[in-house]
Amino acid sequence: MKTINIIGYGNVGYHLVNTLLSVKEYTILNIYSRTPVTSNTVDISLFVNDLSQLQRADLTIIAVTDSAIEKISSLLPYTDELVVHTSGSFSLDGLNDKNRKGVFYPLQTFSKTKAIDFSNVPICLETKTTNDYQSLEKLGHTLSQTVVSLNSEQRKHLHLTAVFVSNFVNHMFTIGKEIADENNIPFHIFYPLIEETVAKIKTLEPKNAQTGPAIRADYTTIEQHLLKINNDNYKNIYKLLTNSIIQNGKKL
Amino acid sequence: MKTINIIGYGNVGYHLVNTLLSVKEYTILNIYSRTPVTSNTVDISLFVNDLSQLQRADLTIIAVTDSAIEKISSLLPYTDELVVHTSGSFSLDGLNDKNRKGVFYPLQTFSKTKAIDFSNVPICLETKTTNDYQSLEKLGHTLSQTVVSLNSEQRKHLHLTAVFVSNFVNHMFTIGKEIADENNIPFHIFYPLIEETVAKIKTLEPKNAQTGPAIRADYTTIEQHLLKINNDNYKNIYKLLTNSIIQNGKKL
Secondary structure, three states, X not given: OOEEEEEOOOHHHHHHHXXXXXXXXXXXXXXXXXXXXXXXXXXXXXXXXXXXXXXXXOEEEEOOOHXXXXXXXXXXXXXXXXXXXXOOOOOOOOOOOOOXXXXXXXXXXXXXXXXXXXXXXXXXXXXOOHXXXXXXXXXXXXXXXXXXXXXXXXXXXXXXXXXXXXXXXXXXXXXXXXXXXXXXXXXXXXXXHHHHHHHHOOOOOHHHOOOOOXXXXXXXHHHHHHHHOOOHHHHHHHHHHHHHXXXXXXXX | OOEEEEEOOOHXXXXXXXXXXXXXXXXXXXXXXXXXXXXXXXXXXXXXXXXXXXXXXXXXXXXXXXXXHHHHHXXXXXXXXXXXXXXXXOOOOOXXXXXXXXXXXXXXOOOOOOOOOHHHOOEEXXXXXXXXXXXXXXXXXXXXXXXXXXXXXXXXXXXXXXXXXXXXXXXXXXXXXXXXXXXXXXXXXHHHHHHHHHXXXXXXOHHHOOOOOOOOOOHHHHHHHHHHOOOHHHHHHHHHHHHHHHHHHHHO
């Protein structure tokens, strides 16, 4: 496996392309992007905006939104090659039958404006055959220290877990930053607290690391906090999470 | 200001004592603990379990649960010394009038079983007089790089923010770990994702760093996730946070 096509130039595709360009064992033949692309780092002649223009590649990595994976896999202008998607929730079987199927799911949060060190990104693989697994595993280890085999069912639970520990955590940061900004409190003074919150779960079970008014059942503070939240959405979030922490505390 | 009493030997008191013992400029006279204490690091003769046994100290740090601060401050067997509490939400004025009042609030999450490097912990101060502020500031800088002045109103908002960015974040980790454990997914493979989620907000506004099915309005994945959550509490949390992210996304 030497040649690779990347389909999609969103957050995942962008970082995959920019990482693979520095790996000499593999060659990117084409990058498909629906919309025109300008790039200082990528040879612009690699880009195509019509799937029929793709050259045949040993591996095709489809890094597009879940709802488009099936259709795009059916429109590839070649057969009998290895075609993988990069989604945490889309199944292996949803890929079109005309090519060999696989999943190459990097467990990370990607934003175009923030560089990523792929060597720290666990890559979750699924294939139909041992041969294809070994090919993907080799690519995976070229990019990352951590390559794991997960079936479609496990990957969906992994993705669900990632929503809680990353997407929802980021939303907590969004709400916290809003409150801090409104009260002229510099947000950077929370960084040590946030970093310690993360560091703790490496040595303690998260449920045993819980601190704050909810786990202490400190209803005076909880009531005071609720009075200070103006946004109804955020107030409901405060109530629901506080109750959930109190419920979990009772089980300890 | 040379001598210090520590009232309370819970999470905050414990770490304050163990840090202050290594600072030669200050001497701990007594530590009050309601319950008997065993310690390998602290001279056991310092401990008292009756407030009337406390020796007069230049500074008394009350590190107990909010609801006990007022009463304990009224029972101190001396007057006209500086007495501070360590609470994020209790006001300055709630301290008894017989001593000079202050707040010494370390913005961090403390668990007895996890060591703390105080030099990274922002310390938030409030006093009635400039003299007392300078005394606390000197102690603060002895322990930490970051000392800030906050009034009681700002401190309450700071504490509310801390609940979102630390306590609620830890609850997201608790839920995530439960789901991962149930599906035999090793939780450590989420660490790089979690660390990147935190690293991102130092260079991007959290609301602009949001990724995942909610911000993409990917209702297919959202529906699949909801089907996979057995715990009703967690299902409600998933729904509410997803809706909140979608609402915020519309404002961008």
